[in-house]
Amino acid sequence: MFNQSGSRRWTHFRSALQLAVQRSAHKWTFEDFAECFPLYVEEDKNSASATFNSISDYIEAQNIRDLDKLFKEDYNVQESIDILHKIVQDAKERKARGEVRKDAWRENLNPRTSVCAKTIPVLEKDVARLKKQLEEAEELNQELQRQLQEVTGETDEVNQQALDIVRQLDLACEEWQKIPQEEIEGWTVENLESLKPPVRA
Incomplete structure (x- = not known):
């Protein structure tokens, strides 16, 4: 059911x-129902x-629930109407006091100009x-x-x-390949001989 509290304007809107x-839920009459289900009525x-009354009551209750959900969750109608009511009341009070604000509506005021000013x-x-x-984003x-x-520069x-290191390794490998295999073997044997411990007498 609709919220019972609120402004007078909301109360009138809710009642209407x-x-x-x-009226919409009870628009169809029992005679209409009887035409649809003649054997049952007879x-x-x-x-x-x-049954007819139960269906009508259900339609009414369901419509109220749907509208209540729509007004509260989707559009917040009561709050908007209450705000409108307060705006109208404040305007009436200012008019009664003879107070005229700079943004007060005047007949010769172009609506576009008024909207732009706001x-x-x-x-x-x-x-x-x-x-x-x-x-800030650009900075x-x-x-x-x-x-x-x-x-990027460091990388x-x-x-x-x-x-450069890879190139040096490639050059070293190329130079190594140029050395004759016999010299390598002789050099290896000499090194092995020099590394042997001296024979004790």
Whole structure:
């Protein structure tokens, strides 16, 4: 069921809506029901009447539940109507006091001009905020780019050093391949002989 509290405007709206739901749920008559189920009504008119009333009550209750869910969860209708009611009441009180604000509605005031006067300052604040965020993001991007360039430079240097070492190893292998195999074997034998411990007398 709809919330019973709220502004007078909400109370009137809720009452009108409940009346509309009741009328729609009970719009079809028992005669309409009898035309749909003639045998059932003819055999047991009392039970048929009770069934008809139960169906009408169910339709009404279900419509109320659906509207209640829609108004509360999807659109928050009561709060919006209460806000509208407060705005109207405040305007009436200001008018009664003879108070005229700068943003008061006047017949010669262009609606577009009035809307712009309200929205442009808000939009300008948003633009300034977004510009500041953009500047901060650009500064952060520049710093990240600088760090990335430093890391890239260091990586290139390390890669170049590794490439130089590989080239030196390739050259050493090529020179090693050029040495005759006999000389290598002789040199190996000489080294092995020199490493043997001296024979004791």
